[in-house]
Amino acid sequence: MSSDPWGDLASSIAGLCNVYARSQEQHHGFLPASPAAHESASEPFAGEWAQHPSRNANMAGLHLAYLAMDQLAGLATLLTTASPSVTAPSVMARSVLETASQAYYLLDPAADALERIRRQQNYRLVALWESRRLLDPGQSRDPAASPTAVRKADEKIEVILRTAPKFGQSPRRSKGNRSVPFIASTEHTKAVRAMPLIEDVVGGNGGLGSLVYRLGSAVTHGQQHRITQFFEHMGSLLDHTHGDAFGRLEASAKKTSLYLGAAPVAVMRMLSRLYERFGWPTQELVAANRNVAQVWGRIAEVPLNTGQSVGAAFQPETRAETQ
Numbered sequence: 001m002s003s004d005p006w007g008d009l010a011s012s013i014a015g016l017c018n019v020y021a022r023s024q025e026q027h028h029g030f031l032p033a034s035p036a037a038h039e040s041a042s043e044p045f046a047g048e049w050a051q052h053p054s055r056n057a058n059m060a061g062l063h064l065a066y067l068a069m070d071q072l073a074g075l076a077t078l079l080t081t082a083s084p085s086v087t088a089p090s091v092m093a094r095s096v097l098e099t100a101s102q103a104y105y106l107l108d109p110a111a112d113a114l115e116r117i118r119r120q121q122n123y124r125l126v127a128l129w130e131s132r133r134l135l136d137p138g139q140s141r142d143p144a145a146s147p148t149a150v151r152k153a154d155e156k157i158e159v160i161l162r163t164a165p166k167f168g169q170s171p172r173r174s175k176g177n178r179s180v181p182f183i184a185s186t187e188h189t190k191a192v193r194a195m196p197l198i199e200d201v202v203g204g205n206g207g208l209g210s211l212v213y214r215l216g217s218a219v220t221h222g223q224q225h226r227i228t229q230f231f232e233h234m235g236s237l238l239d240h241t242h243g244d245a246f247g248r249l250e251a252s253a254k255k256t257s258l259y260l261g262a263a264p265v266a267v268m269r270m271l272s273r274l275y276e277r278f279g280w281p282t283q284e285l286v287a288a289n290r291n292v293a294q295v296w297g298r299i300a301e302v303p304l305n306t307g308q309s310v311g312a313a314f315q316p317e318t319r320a321e322t323q
């Protein structure tokens with residue numbers, strides 16, 4: 001048994017980050033015989049969306065994976081400090097979850113070329129809509145805000161939307177600042193939400209993804225009902241009239257591995273999908289994934305069966321924590 005569980009948690013995910021960094025440095029993008037390369041070879045949807053929309057959609061998944069790995073490296077740093085941070089890892093784990101889930105969604109092997117492009121164009125629409133709000137001089141104090149910047153964002157949004165019907169898809173324009181523009185298809189008539197994507201990337205495990213995401217969101221926004229879970233009561237009363245007691249904020253490696261376990265699970269599943277889609281060799285990744293699963297499972301004191309979904313192994317005690 002290690003005498004440094006915090007260091008073990010951190011080094012396991014740092015090792016996973018190092019494996020990804022080496023693969024990224026060696027391959028840069030998808031390999032010639034990969035599923036992503038086959039999908040990008042003909043580009044039947046080239047035009048106003050882009051000259052290489054399939055390539056762009058696949059590479060967008062890689063870009064999101066890079067961001068998720070950068071955030072995971074940040075989580076490792078927080079866990080390796082001399083005095084581990086109490087609440088900050090929850091915030092970082094939330095970011096890891098959300099970003100990894102988007103990459104996993106874009107890299108879905110069940111999506112055909114047009115569906116993958118639709119998903120990526122919808123992410124572009126969200127980004128342009130948010131940029132438009134930031135650049136509107138009537139709503140923002142950003143020095144870059146100007147009517148010209150808003151007009152350019154509007155023009156890009158319109159190009160994306162007007163192209164959709166050419167491929168049998170339905171554009172949904174925003175109503176003022178109340179809704180984000182969206183491209184619907186026959187099978188997907190509503191914009192995708194964060195929580196279903198997170199549950200998908202974490203896998204079937206009784207809501208672990210939702211638990212970690214909601215915890216991170218509550219801590220991010222300073223909500224007391226979540227921050228108080230980090231208090232350890234010291235016993236002696238501070239105020240006999242009101243019953244207030246001395247306490248301190250404290251984190252344990254065991255609780256951290258339980259509460260934040262969905263973040264490394266999401267990254268492992270995202271990377272497995274990325275490597276398969278881009279045709280990258282997986283030997284190092286499989287070993288790093290196994291190490292993360294074993295270390296986090298050991299510290300959480302939940303037996304890990306490597307033959308099952310990694311996330312499912314965290315299920316029993318996570319449920320007990322939320323009752």
